[in-house]
Amino acid sequence: MYVFPLLVVALALLLLLALVIYGRLVVRNQRRALVVLRQNSLAFLCRPTLGMQSLAGFILSVDQDAVSLWKVGLGQPVRKQTFPSPGARVAPTTVKINVARRSSGLSVISPAAERVDVVIYPDPTMSYSAPANGAFLDLVCEKIRENLARTPRASE
DSSP states (O other): HHEEEEEEEHHHHHHHHHHHHHHHHHHHHHHHHHHHTTTTTEEEEEETTGGGGGGSEEEEEEOOSEEEEEEEESSSSEEEEEEETTTTEEEEEEEOOSSSOOOEEEEEEEOOOTEEEEEESOOSSSOOOOOOOHHHHHHHHHHHHHHHHSSSSOOO
């Protein structure tokens, strides 16, 4: 008589536990990827345009050779987009992060007009993180500009 409701509650709790474990594993992989990428470049947790349609996290890395957008889930990070960093520039923009929501972000544009628009987030945690805005977003923008200014120009 009470077996069916107990099974439904147990199944719901098992599903909740699976989601928490999945989230912890994804956050751990994001942290590991950030540590590895930060050894040789700037790296920031971000969401690209319409990036909320994926459960994976994204990382924007900027080094002397390339600007790359990485997708980080349970497995190895996968490079989704890359272009040469010499001559690239960064500018503030508004990014559509899902169908109904926009947020302040950055646009990194290559000399060949390739671009990656991203919303920057604080480092990954298991709690909700609001997108960076204001002074923190300005600081990230300035750090990327400084890094891009140090890269040798393509014509040199």
